[in-house]
Amino acid sequence: MLEMTIARLYEFTIILYALSVLLYFTDYLHNNRKANKTAFWLLAIVWVLQTIFLFLRMIDTGRFPILTIYEGMYFYTWVLITFSLIINRILRVDFIVFFTNVIGFLVMALHTFTPIQHESQVVAQALVSELLIIHITMAILSYGAFSLSFVFSLLYILQYNLLKRKKWGKRLLRIQDLSKLDHMSYVLNVIGVPMLLLSLILGSIWASVKLSEFVWYDAKVLGSFLVIAGYSYYFYQRLAKGITGKAIANWNIAAFLVILINFFLLSQLSNFHFWIL
Incomplete structure (x- = not known):
């Protein structure tokens, strides 16, 4: 039951991420500042959810979760979102968040919808x-x-x-x-x-x-x-x-x-x- 709930939260996160990218694309095409602001806060929510999942994974495995390609893709996406949010707030470089998160969304989609989550934890534990x-x-x-x-x-x-x-x-x-x-x-x-x-x-x-x-x-x-x-x-x-x-x-x-x-x-x-x- 808990695993199914977490899976649904992953799907909810990817939907929010997709909406954020689409709104950034709208801003890119039509210079829509309202869409830009909404997309930013949606992306911030995605970052919060990703951070929570990262910590839950850390607690579950007892290590920093980066030792499999599944975990590495997730952490890579988290890094991209973190960097893009910081750059958007500090440097105010328009469009950087959109183009960066197109990459991040593709990686997160692969992470969420491909069956690579179940690789042997024995190998990962052996590599700790x-x-x-x-x-x-x-x-x-x-x-x-x-x-x-x-x-x-x-x-x-x-x-x-x-x-x-x-x-x-x-x-x-x-x-x-x-x-x-x-x-x-x-x-x-x-x-x-x-x-x-x-x-x-x-x-x-x-x-x-x-x-x-x-x-x-x-x-x-x-x-x-x-x-x-x-x-x-x-x-x-x-x-x-x-x-x-x-x-x-x-x-x-x-x-x-x-x-x-x-x-x-x-x-x-x-x-x-x-x-x-």
Whole structure:
């Protein structure tokens, strides 16, 4: 009975999330501030419910719930919503919440409606380690930073194209100027790259100590270092060569696509990452 009630609450949360995204889309199209405000408070309710579910899961499992792909997707969505609410309140960057939560909604929908909730808890319990928890938490937080950076780059490309085609209007003004979008994308990558690098170092240490079959050429390990290499080249282009604008935004978008491949595909090819679909 309790499990069914929680399942219904999950469904209620996803409905609120969908309404919030739809209202943000209405605001995006028609500059409707009432829709924007309503969407924000709906999203805040979603965040509260997600936080409660996160704590209930923590109490139920006796650990921080991030050790399976089911839990990781949920925590990733929570991170995106948290970041988007903070940015919306502090920076007042229009549209960032909408584009960020399109990503968050897709992940949460996968989390809610795909049958991945019942993977073996034996594996998860076997993986419990403070070092491992720190490794996974830092990785997901870095993915959250990269996701927001990706959104800023998408907005940059949209704004650039509007300016190039001389499409003047309210939407152009609300997206913010190109320099701000470019700067925020860069700042978020500055946060994400060292966090991911530290996460990889901690994860490698844990694997070397705990696993007898740890290999450096594992698909997920190589994929993670490929992500670091992609963003390192982003910094090289920007800082050493002075490349900015549309070219660097396109590279940032491409780098984020590598993250998606690493997270959803290469994790399944790994010999020791147990995030099983």
